[in-house]
Amino acid sequence: MRLGGRLAGAIEVLNDIETRRRPVADALKDWGLSHRFAGSGDRAAIGNIVYDALRMKLSHAFLMDDDSAAALGWAVLLRQWGFSLEALEQELDGDNFAPAPLTDSQRHAFTSRDLADAPLHVQGDIPDWVQPAFETAFGEDWLKEAQALATRPTLDLRVNTLKANREKVLKALDRSGAKASDIARFGMRVPAGEGPSRLPNVTAELSFQKGWFEVQDEGSQIVADLVEPREGEQVLDFCAGGGGKTLAMAAAMNNKGQVHAFDADRKRLAPIIERLKRAGTHNVQVHDNPKSLAALKDRFDQVLVDAPCTGTGTWRRRPDTKWRLTDRNLQERIVQQQEALAEAARFVKPGGSLLYVTCSVLPTENDDQVEQFCRDNPGFEIVPVLDQWTRLFGKEAPTPRSKDGQTVTLSPASMDTDGFFFCRMKRRAE
């Protein structure tokens, strides 16, 4: 397919997402099934246009004075793929599969409008009601952070130190363009592609099948590392989900001690079994029933609550969720976070640690939650984390955002990772 056909395909998918409220992955899959002549390169290019459009939906619509799927698709090629208007019109001219040309009013808007005249939340491509929370979280940097959340993400990998080291994995993946990560000690990074380029399918590699590495955002690796589980400890991953952080912690403990992985939703937990097997972990017990944890109250050295959240920190990877988020969803998550923290805290032994993590950057899900928890539970206190940061990642590592040095917020503009929050609370020894 030429560019015109790919653009027309992306516009069809964007229309499908908008009119039928379809998840992006489902809409793209359906398009592929009903256009079997399209090759994998075409499907990847169409997927890139669709995701790029969703990342910058508001600013594209402002500059085109039109929020239709067609306007967004054109704007992607003009603003994110580096085409000039003349070059793009020339490229699509005479292509029977290309979409209709820009209308006079779209053309006029695009050539005369300036994004600096748009409201700030449009410049940052975030919902207007979220702007105050970004201002609280990032101060004068909020717009930069919002814009960084509208860029393409890198592909990040974590070496499974139970089976390999970074040198060995990088050698096995030499065709992928992976390099050692800047901060995460066992991380590797494949840069985000441009235009139609595809990220390598690393999970098809033999080295992945052999369990030498996992796919995990660098921010997620960093917060798992900050838990600092030690060999021989008893650790509870209370919101284990598919096990991303369970696997990282089990490897950090060198298969010694125990990680107990629990999740309230057994469907989310299901993939963990296969992943643990591939990674060669022998120190993980999986629980899908809270009753099997009951006897372990007050027993754990460390309890991690990787809490359910709005996922605002992952908007680069899941831009559709940015436009679906409502204040009601946020309030629901805040209640779930309070419940998860209260339930998990019962398992921390005197002198042990309760770790609270989200992949959100909103203060009401982060600092506000842990401060409230410590007010309600005077047996717990926040342990400042910046000293530990320097010890783990070295003096050369960038210093993360932090409220008074107590907690850590990772973000794409400051750390080049997804957005994450981390806080360590210690239960006073009795």
Ligand SMILES: C[S@@+](CC[C@H](N)C(=O)[O-])C[C@H]1O[C@@H](n2cnc3c(N)ncnc32)[C@H](O)[C@@H]1O
């Ligand atoms: C952010 S996800 C976990 C991701 C996972 N730790 C990882 O690294 O791949 C949050 C998880 O918390 C679970 N959850 C929500 N409320 C819970 C509760 N009260 N108790 C236990 N798990 C809960 C959800 O089912 C969801 O799987």
